[in-house]
Amino acid sequence: MVQTLRRVFLTLLFLSISTSNTFASEQDEAQVLDVMGTVADHNYFKVPGFINGGKIYLPRIFYWESAEGESKLSAYLSTKSVLESGEFVETEEGALVPANGGHIIVDLSITSHLIYFWMGMLLALVLTVMAAGRYKRGIGRTVEPQGAFQNMFEVLFVFIRDDVARDNIDHHKADRYVPFLFTMFMGISFMNLFGLLPWAATATADLTVTATLAFVTFVITQFSGTKDYWAHIFWFPGVPTWVRVILTPVEILGMFTKPFALAIRLFANMLSGKIMIIAILGLVFIFADLFGAGAAYGVGIFSVSLTVVLYALKAFVALLQAYIFTLLSAVFIGMAAEDHAHSEEGYYTEHSAEEVSAN
Amino acid sequence: MGLLAAGIGAGIVALGAGLGIGMIGKAATESIARQPEASGDIRGAMILTAAFIEGVALLGAVICILLALGIGQ
Numbered sequence: 001m002v003q004t005l006r007r008v009f010l011t012l013l014f015l016s017i018s019t020s021n022t023f024a025s026e027q028d029e030a031q032v033l034d035v036m037g038t039v040a041d042h043n044y045f046k047v048p049g050f051i052n053g054g055k056i057y058l059p060r061i062f063y064w065e066s067a068e069g070e071s072k073l074s075a076y077l078s079t080k081s082v083l084e085s086g087e088f089v090e091t092e093e094g095a096l097v098p099a100n101g102g103h104i105i106v107d108l109s110i111t112s113h114l115i116y117f118w119m120g121m122l123l124a125l126v127l128t129v130m131a132a133g134r135y136k137r138g139i140g141r142t143v144e145p146q147g148a149f150q151n152m153f154e155v156l157f158v159f160i161r162d163d164v165a166r167d168n169i170d171h172h173k174a175d176r177y178v179p180f181l182f183t184m185f186m187g188i189s190f191m192n193l194f195g196l197l198p199w200a201a202t203a204t205a206d207l208t209v210t211a212t213l214a215f216v217t218f219v220i221t222q223f224s225g226t227k228d229y230w231a232h233i234f235w236f237p238g239v240p241t242w243v244r245v246i247l248t249p250v251e252i253l254g255m256f257t258k259p260f261a262l263a264i265r266l267f268a269n270m271l272s273g274k275i276m277i278i279a280i281l282g283l284v285f286i287f288a289d290l291f292g293a294g295a296a297y298g299v300g301i302f303s304v305s306l307t308v309v310l311y312a313l314k315a316f317v318a319l320l321q322a323y324i325f326t327l328l329s330a331v332f333i334g335m336a337a338e339d340h341a342h343s344e345e346g347y348y349t350e351h352s353a354e355e356v357s358a359n
Numbered sequence: 360m361g362l363l364a365a366g367i368g369a370g371i372v373a374l375g376a377g378l379g380i381g382m383i384g385k386a387a388t389e390s391i392a393r394q395p396e397a398s399g400d401i402r403g404a405m406i407l408t409a410a411f412i413e414g415v416a417l418l419g420a421v422i423c424i425l426l427a428l429g430i431g432q
Binding site for chain 1: 407410411413414415417420
């Protein structure tokens with residue numbers, strides 16, 4: 001599934017880049033603002049222009065099949081060294097193919113989005129381990145949490161545990177999923193917020209990244225499914241058999257649409273935020289082209305101030321989308337891990353007394 | 360033609376999503392005004408429901424992007 005999504009996304013990006021290239025050839029080549037290029041995945045890491053010409057090239061790793069039919073795993077330091085080795089040649093579209101025939105089975109190259117994915121997850125890990133060390137020493141358990149870092153961490157953690165996990169997942173099971181939900185929340189937040197930095201890329205504005213995250217949620221949801229969950233999918237209780245013929249395919253489809261919507265939501269939100277900022281700043285250049293420099297100055301004041309507001313909105317949306325992703329993950333897991341079949345009559349009268357006494 | 364379809368489609372998507380989220384916001388603010396002590400729960404339910412509508416709207420928006428870029432022709 002991820003492979004297919006990756007292919008769809010790459011097609012999308014490839015087409016957009018190729019269309020912008022035809023546009024570029026009509027006009028002055030250096031003047032064109034490549035909108036899709038700024039949100040696309042690259043084989044280099046953007047850095048401030050005074051270091052290494054603005055780009056640090058990343059390793060290329062291929063699992064490929066040669067013309068003789070043997071499959072090989074090759075790693076190169078950069079795209080340049082791939083071409084220098086002579087084993088691969090570049091096609092007109094810019095894709096790499098083996099020089100002596102054959103084809104690439106999987107392109108495992110490290111890309112800029114992957115680097116930011118790792119950085120986001122690593123930052124989440126480091127912060128969590130740091131906070132865990134403090135709690136191990138007793139700060140926060142025997143005495144109050146100390147310092148801004150630990151207080152902020154505790155606010156976030158308790159928020160995820162109480163408002164996200166325990167509210168949506170059955171009480172005695174909720175705590176098992178808190179580590180996963182918290183990792184997702186922190187990782188996605190950092191990945192989204194990295195996108196606000198100049199030169200950085202938004203890893204979550206890539207369908208492959210969000211699809212991978214949603215796939216993890218999907219797997220965890222299926223593995224935490226109870227007997228009732230599977231019964232509701234394959235043999236819906238309490239309805240005539242002919243209804244089940246309709247319901248079973250719908251429920252099976254529903255299993256996949258939930259993580260699909262999760263992936264699309266995060267991807268589209270982050271991508272649209274980025275494109276919107278570029279489009280509004282692009283108005284300056286469009287007006288300069290159409291009405292001359294004076295109009296561009298006027299629009300510039302409006303565009304730049306609007307961009308500042310949009311940036312603040314993006315910082316908010318970055319956290320909100322991480323929260324929504326985590327919340328919906330918890331809701332889906334909670335739906336699968338629910339203990340009781342609510343279809344049986346007399347359930348509420350039977351169980352409500354127990355629950356009250358348990359609490 | 361694809362561009363025209365994408366433009367009209369994006370407009371309809373925005374219309375539907377705006378109506379939907381507007382109705383959620385109206386209901387949520389009314390409920391909070393009626394019962395301010397439950398504002399936390401209402402806000403949570405509001406964000407959750409809005410997220411579902413947003414998901415459908417963004418699916419439409421992605422299809423509009425695909426149309427505008429001429430995929431599938």
